[in-house]
Amino acid sequence: MEKNQLVYAIQSARWKTVLGQRLPVLTPWEKGLSEALACPGTMSGEEIAAAIRTAFQKYLRFDGTAHAKTPLTLHFGERWAPLLTKLFSTEMVRTDDLAIGRSAAVGENGMVRASNALRSHLRSNERETEDRDYVERCFGRSLYAPKELALMEQRDCTGNHLGCHLWFTRGEPSPDKPVSADAQRLFQQAEEQAKRNRAAYVKNSDLYQSALLRLTEQIRNCMLIHQQPDTVSARQGHLDSRRVWRLPVLGDDKVFLRSDEESTPGFTVDLLLDGSASRLHCQETIAAQGYILAKSLADCGIPVRVSSFCSLRGYTVLRVLKDFGEKNGERKIFDYFAAGWNRDGLALRMAAELLNTAPADKHLLILLTDASPDDSHKILPTGKVPLSRDYDGQVGVEDTADEVRALRRKGIRVAAVFMGENANVPNARAIYGQDLAPIRRMDQLSAAAGRLIQTEIRELSG
Known part of the structure; x- marks a missing residue:
């Protein structure tokens, strides 16, 4: 959540501005960064690059080199x-x-x-x-x-x-x-x-x-x-000796075993x-x-x-x-x-x-x-x-x-x-x-x- 917090805040401010909606609550630091990144369309490519570098340097302390x-x-x-x-x-x-x-x-x-x-x-x-x-x-x-x-x-x-x-x-x-x-x-x-x-x-x-x-x-x-595959009781297949008694006593003809392919x-x-x-x-x-x-x-x-x-x-x-x-x-x-x-x-x-x-x-x-x-x-x-x-x-x-x-x-x-x-x-x-x-x-x-x-x-x- 923390890793995306700043990104989400800046993006939310940007697109709410585009949609004409009420801006989200931003800290003064976030608001300054958001405004610095909102480059108008009248700027040239070189001017945009310079503005972004200035914003990164001012708000993110970025000078082009990696620092611990x-x-x-x-x-x-x-x-x-x-x-x-x-x-x-x-x-x-x-x-x-x-x-x-x-x-x-x-x-x-x-x-x-x-x-x-x-x-x-x-x-x-x-x-x-x-x-x-x-x-x-x-x-x-x-x-x-x-x-x-x-x-x-x-x-x-x-x-x-x-x-x-x-x-x-x-x-x-x-x-x-x-x-x-x-x-x-x-x-x-x-x-x-x-x-x-x-x-x-x-x-x-x-x-x-x-x-x-x-x-x-x-x-x-x-x-x-x-x-x-599971074995299930059926009317045909291999005789199940444990269930044979059910045929004459209960009239249950499922005294065989067969493989259930849908096990x-x-x-x-x-x-x-x-x-x-x-x-x-x-x-x-x-x-x-x-x-x-x-x-x-x-x-x-x-x-x-x-x-x-x-x-x-x-x-x-x-x-x-x-x-x-x-x-x-x-x-x-x-x-x-x-x-x-x-x-x-x-x-x-x-x-x-x-x-x-x-x-x-x-x-x-x-x-x-x-x-x-x-x-x-x-x-x-x-x-x-x-x-x-x-x-x-x-x-x-x-x-x-x-x-x-x-x-x-x-x-x-x-x-x-x-x-x-x-x-x-x-x-x-x-x-x-x-x-x-x-x-x-x-x-x-x-x-x-x-x-x-x-x-x-x-x-x-x-």
Whole structure:
């Protein structure tokens, strides 16, 4: 979320100006940068280049050479929290309130790191009810009753995730919660993104349909090789000595056994889509990836569920887009949108909770990710580590890798389709090991994901 924050703010100001709409709230620094970049059409190419260089030098301290930046960290006592909340209210809104939008390209970190030191201090217990209501209004009512959700938090919000909260939802609004103006605007933005997702799929339907057919064929062939057909009772076939008595006693003539070519796979697949703001620039692509993967698995008779996750105000939200058994439920995957932060390790714990409702004993969990865990809620101090830490960078990667290993120790297969920056490839390798399919373009999806899924099916069928 932080990496795209500046990019999103400047783009929002630019296009609201073009559309004649009310400008978003900007800090004086952001406003100055936005105005400096708004070059009029009367300028020549040389004048535009000079203006951009001047803006970069003034606002981003860019002089054409690479410099190692030392993060600025400020520490404040609890007594300063009320004053800082007033002084930095605009920053707090921008950090902790949900915004669904687009980004033309992957943004870079242009924020002053001092905000990281403030995030954990600007929250209090008094806001917990307000935050829960806000999350519920934005994402929909919880799948679980408060008592059941509290028990899950007691199990899962431990260690690095102490002080965090969980929210499972299908995106259905709460009938007893009034819809605020902010929530209504978010719903409209989500609907607009869903339309863009569907329109992008239709526009590239030839490419996507080809990928879908190829992937379905690869999965089906692998299933035929590695799945043993079930035997079912029938009126003809091989005599089943254990059922012979049923013919004279019960008049049941199904005393034979035959192979059922349409055997059940014996495992389920959960697709987990990273729904954080770092995916703003590729929401349509991720929605298409999720649809193609889910549709190909479902067409092969494999039960599949699709969910997305993000985090906001200390809540990690897991939203079920398509559940097991939903016919043609793959279309709901196009309701995917990106917003907020991502606490990958806690999202994996939540996925494990959902697996308890899966209709099989064996499970395959596939993540669509950029391997860049980053959350605004800090890791609280412990006896071993007396200082709080940001949940990002190497710390976030190590925590996510630990959760992947914990799931694998339980017998759950965990794999990932990676599409992100080249700099994050080592992170993806560290988290998922060999169970990883890196791709750069959609035309690589069927081949890379096909190999990955075939490997997992062989392991599950063994």
